[in-house]
Amino acid sequence: MQITSNPNGEQAFDNKKMSIEEYLDQDEKKDLLRFLTAGSVDDGKSTLIGRLLFDSKKLYEDQLSALERDSQRVGNAGAGHIDYALLLDGLKAEREQGITIDVAYRYFSTNKRKFIIADTPGHEQYTRNMITGGSTANLAIILVDARTGVITQTRRHTFLCALLGIKHIVLAVNKMDLVEYSREVFEKIVSDYTAFLQTLPQENASLSIPDVQCFPLSALEGDNVVEKSDRTPWYEGPALLDYLETVQISEDHNMDDFRFPVQYVLRPNLDFRGFCGKVASGIIRVGDEVMALPSGKKSHVKSIVTYDGNLDYAFPPQSVTLTLEDEIDISRGEMIVRPDNLPHVGRLFETMLVWMDEEAMDASKSFYLKQTTNTTRCRIDHIKHKVNVNTMERSETDRLILNEIGQAVIATSKELFYDAYHHNKATGAFVLIDPITNNTSAVGMILSPVEETSLHTIDSIPTLDLAKLGIAPEHHEAIRQAVKELERQGLAVRVI
Numbered sequence: 001m002q003i004t005s006n007p008n009g010e011q012a013f014d015n016k017k018m019s020i021e022e023y024l025d026q027d028e029k030k031d032l033l034r035f036l037t038a039g040s041v042d043d044g045k046s047t048l049i050g051r052l053l054f055d056s057k058k059l060y061e062d063q064l065s066a067l068e069r070d071s072q073r074v075g076n077a078g079a080g081h082i083d084y085a086l087l088l089d090g091l092k093a094e095r096e097q098g099i100t101i102d103v104a105y106r107y108f109s110t111n112k113r114k115f116i117i118a119d120t121p122g123h124e125q126y127t128r129n130m131i132t133g134g135s136t137a138n139l140a141i142i143l144v145d146a147r148t149g150v151i152t153q154t155r156r157h158t159f160l161c162a163l164l165g166i167k168h169i170v171l172a173v174n175k176m177d178l179v180e181y182s183r184e185v186f187e188k189i190v191s192d193y194t195a196f197l198q199t200l201p202q203e204n205a206s207l208s209i210p211d212v213q214c215f216p217l218s219a220l221e222g223d224n225v226v227e228k229s230d231r232t233p234w235y236e237g238p239a240l241l242d243y244l245e246t247v248q249i250s251e252d253h254n255m256d257d258f259r260f261p262v263q264y265v266l267r268p269n270l271d272f273r274g275f276c277g278k279v280a281s282g283i284i285r286v287g288d289e290v291m292a293l294p295s296g297k298k299s300h301v302k303s304i305v306t307y308d309g310n311l312d313y314a315f316p317p318q319s320v321t322l323t324l325e326d327e328i329d330i331s332r333g334e335m336i337v338r339p340d341n342l343p344h345v346g347r348l349f350e351t352m353l354v355w356m357d358e359e360a361m362d363a364s365k366s367f368y369l370k371q372t373t374n375t376t377r378c379r380i381d382h383i384k385h386k387v388n389v390n391t392m393e394r395s396e397t398d399r400l401i402l403n404e405i406g407q408a409v410i411a412t413s414k415e416l417f418y419d420a421y422h423h424n425k426a427t428g429a430f431v432l433i434d435p436i437t438n439n440t441s442a443v444g445m446i447l448s449p450v451e452e453t454s455l456h457t458i459d460s461i462p463t464l465d466l467a468k469l470g471i472a473p474e475h476h477e478a479i480r481q482a483v484k485e486l487e488r489q490g491l492a493v494r495v496i
Helices: 020-028 045-055 061-074 092-097 124-134 152-163 183-197 240-246 473-488
Strands: 003-005 010-013 016-019 032-039 104-109 114-119 139-145 168-174 211-216 259-261 264-269 272-278 289-293 298-306 309-311 319-324 335-337 344-355 366-371 374-387 405-418 429-433 440-449
Touching: 016 020, 032 045, 032 124, 032 152, 045 104, 045 114, 045 139, 045 240, 114 124, 124 152, 124 344, 139 152, 152 183, 152 344, 152 405, 168 183, 168 240, 183 211, 211 240, 259 272, 344 374, 366 405, 405 440
Parallel strands: 032 114, 032 139, 139 168, 168 211
Antiparallel strands: 003 010, 010 016, 104 114, 259 335, 264 272, 272 319, 289 298, 289 335, 298 309, 298 319, 344 405, 344 440, 366 374, 366 429, 374 405, 429 440
């Protein structure tokens, strides 16, 4: 498709004239694909994205001239070649070493779709950066050097993508120009990668990857990136950009289980009380019956309010304000759901952890746990095992260190409202925060609830027996309000 402009401020789109307003309206309605690139050092991740932007004509003239100038000064692509990686690797240390260190984000759009790209580093020591870039991704492009094939980092990043619930994987076999575009080399790498996928723990439903596509590429030369290449006549699939424009991601959202974590209570005047937040999953309509957790109080949706006007229904990932027919006490961190479709409610659960802190895990330490809009104190009861991502073998351990992955049991101070991560990413994900340094200690993906009998350490919530303490009934309500405020701050106390 071609877009050209004319002096009257109109756009010619496929030989059809459109006004600027019509074009912008059509552009606003395009869906968004978030994807990341991952792979080992020097596999060409930054070069691939740079080539994608360059060949799809998404660079401004000043960017292009700066790229050509920098390529001659600090580029690593050789004399006379443009080093497309410089579009992404902007840090001084990255350019000096010719590697990616930090996560770089790039936005671009085509006539069919908008894209946000996360260029993530390949070094093992920057695995946590890759986790950050992949936390919101719909798709992952895992690059493999055609000369080296499937290596440790390929397996590591695939395992991490599976843990993060990314359902679409592109295996990009890059640098095909260095192996003379050999079909045998490409098919051998695809076979090795497919065999590795079979070694992922099959009993863990969260590690399934339903959609894997393989592409032979040369990011430096542009083969099969934006257009099909004549150098790979044996390859019958689409070019990479064609696939990215058409891959279906709408079915990745959970549209069945309505979950609405309350972020803010909006009370501009006496006549309005609304509950603000993002629809995490499911669809809600005006008139639907809902339940507030943890109180269990029921009501019906009176209206769905947005800045642009009221809606008849809302779906993920829309941010809306719900008003209810009845006055119900709901605060930040609580959740609105359907009464016939409830999440797990509890303090004990099993989870996969990826350790993100340079300070090793201390099992005796209490952490802050942030899940949806809810924050509470928690402790790691025990580590069931850690996973060797190179061999998929499990081994016993009592702690995790930076970039290690393990399965653990966690006990929180107050009840959470959650689903298994593979079933609902929005309510099954959380982060652990060090209360002293405020560093992100770990990210977690909830697997399932557990019984108290499976704990290794006795765990109980502090209890206030008001009658036993001799507190007069007229003071009970004030104490309950104080306890509720403590719960809001992450410390649960039971009052009887």
